[in-house]
Amino acid sequence: MKAYYKASFKKSETSRYGVLLDPVAGANQLLIEVKAVSVNPVDYKLNNMDTGFIPGARLPKIVGSDFAGIVRIPAEGDTAFKAGDRVYGAAPIFFGKPGSLAELLVTAPENARHIPDGMSFQEAASLPVAALTALNGLRRCKVTAGSNLLINGATGGVGHFAVQIAKAKGAVVTASCSEKNSKLAMKLGADKVMGYRCEDMANISGAFDAILDAWGQMKFKDIFRLLKKEGSYASPLFLIAPAFVTNIVWLFSRKYLTSMNMRKRAEDYDEIEKLFSEKKLKPFIENIFTLEKAAEAFAFAEKGRPRGKVIITLAD
Ligand SMILES: NC(=O)c1ccc[n+]([C@@H]2O[C@H](COP(=O)([O-])OP(=O)(O)OC[C@H]3O[C@@H](n4cnc5c(N)ncnc54)[C@H](OP(=O)(O)O)[C@@H]3O)[C@@H](O)[C@H]2O)c1
Incomplete structure (x- = not known):
């Protein structure tokens, strides 16, 4: 072969x-x-x-x-x-x-x-890898209807699924991507698009209930500024977020840092397949x-x- x-x-x-x-x-x-x-x-x-x-x-x-x-x-x-x-x-x-x-x-x-x-x-x-990781990140960040969510790297493998799944959950999605991908982010269903290289991001503070960082490398100072109190941030590059680190950060900042990872769970596959069949995810x-x-x-x-x-x- x-x-x-x-x-x-x-x-x-x-x-x-x-x-x-x-x-x-x-x-x-x-x-x-x-x-x-x-x-x-x-x-x-x-x-x-x-x-x-x-x-x-x-x-x-x-x-x-x-x-x-x-x-x-x-x-x-x-x-x-x-x-x-x-x-x-x-x-x-x-x-x-x-x-x-x-x-x-x-x-x-x-x-x-x-x-x-x-x-x-x-x-x-x-x-499998990208959509199940996106689903896991949204779950870890407790994204539900009405959540104000920022998705960074919104048009790549993980990000483009995250935008669609979050919209299907009823979240209000701000997509961050390069300027050339703004139209694609809107097409995926984002409510608002920001270029990650532009000033917009720097001028925002305390706006988001959750940040799903599909790119995974946002600076801590930006994460803490952008999140509301008790907001959550998930990265696919933290393979595990040790509980003691998460707890210390929570104690001092009231912000929750977590990882997102692919989980091959049957119920997660079921959810992705249902969204596909309902034409909410493509x-x-x-x-x-x-x-x-x-x-x-x-x-x-x-x-x-x-x-x-x-x-x-x-x-x-
Ligand atoms: N832990 C796990 O289970 C797991 C599973 C899947 C993925 N991952 C990890 O997650 C990361 C993303 O995976 P992926 O499949 O989505 O990758 P990908 O398809 O290569 O997408 C990368 C995205 O990052 C964006 N990006 C590049 N530079 C950026 C910047 N400076 N600021 C913000 N966004 C930027 C790109 O956007 P533009 O094109 O608009 O620049 C692109 O949309 C990878 O590191 C991967 O290894 C981990």
Whole structure:
């Protein structure tokens, strides 16, 4: 099969496109013919790292996590999936497990979901990591109807889902993005748009119940100025927000700092799928590459300025 994979643990030797032996599914695994994969920052971060220290690390290491495709061989004794089912999900990226950037993927049934009716392979592949992270951040920030919410990095992978999910919850959304993406932010449903490089942001204080920082690198002085008393801030770059740090910050500032992370919970997938079926959430896909051009897709995503999701397609 054709794949995009690391042949060395060294960070200087990033992934290459080439041919690997077809994988053989174990008794409890699905064999999936992959049709689309989306690129997430974690994929290029891993690609650019020395990975030999990761427990169970093995070569060749196929990179990529989000996938959508068709079940070719179901897992023994598993009744959830049969051959021919359209499925999507996120393959685990660590512990020697194969990633999704290959024509064939073997993975456990718990990493897969049926693709809902009306959802394309590309749309399905764009959802797991980014949309589940956005949902988690909104929950951690307790965003509900009427919440005054700032979403920073509002038109990237996580941000563009966060805007749509927050609007579906009835929040009042201010989107922060580069000037070139203002129109897209409005199209996604934002009530107001601010350029993150403009003066507007500097002149605001105490305006927001919550800040979902999809970019993840806002300065603390800006966070504390922009948040109302008892407001919450979530970043995807705090992998964990230790309770004692959160508590100390809360004690002195009455502001709550937290992390947002992808959680592969069935009820979270259900919520995303429901929003999709109600037409309240639609992945924005503008940049599509073939597997052969995966290196270009990674280089493009790595610039950190994608609009919506970057897709690698393996469909005929
Ligand atoms: N912990 C987790 O489970 C988890 C899950 C998913 C993602 N993440 C992390 O979350 C981050 C975002 O992921 P993503 O998929 O949304 O990335 P992405 O698709 O590359 O989007 C990055 C966004 O950041 C914006 N941005 C760039 N410079 C900025 C600045 N100076 N101020 C404000 N925004 C700026 C870009 O907006 P413009 O194009 O308008 O400049 C773009 O919308 C990554 O670091 C990723 O690793 C973590």
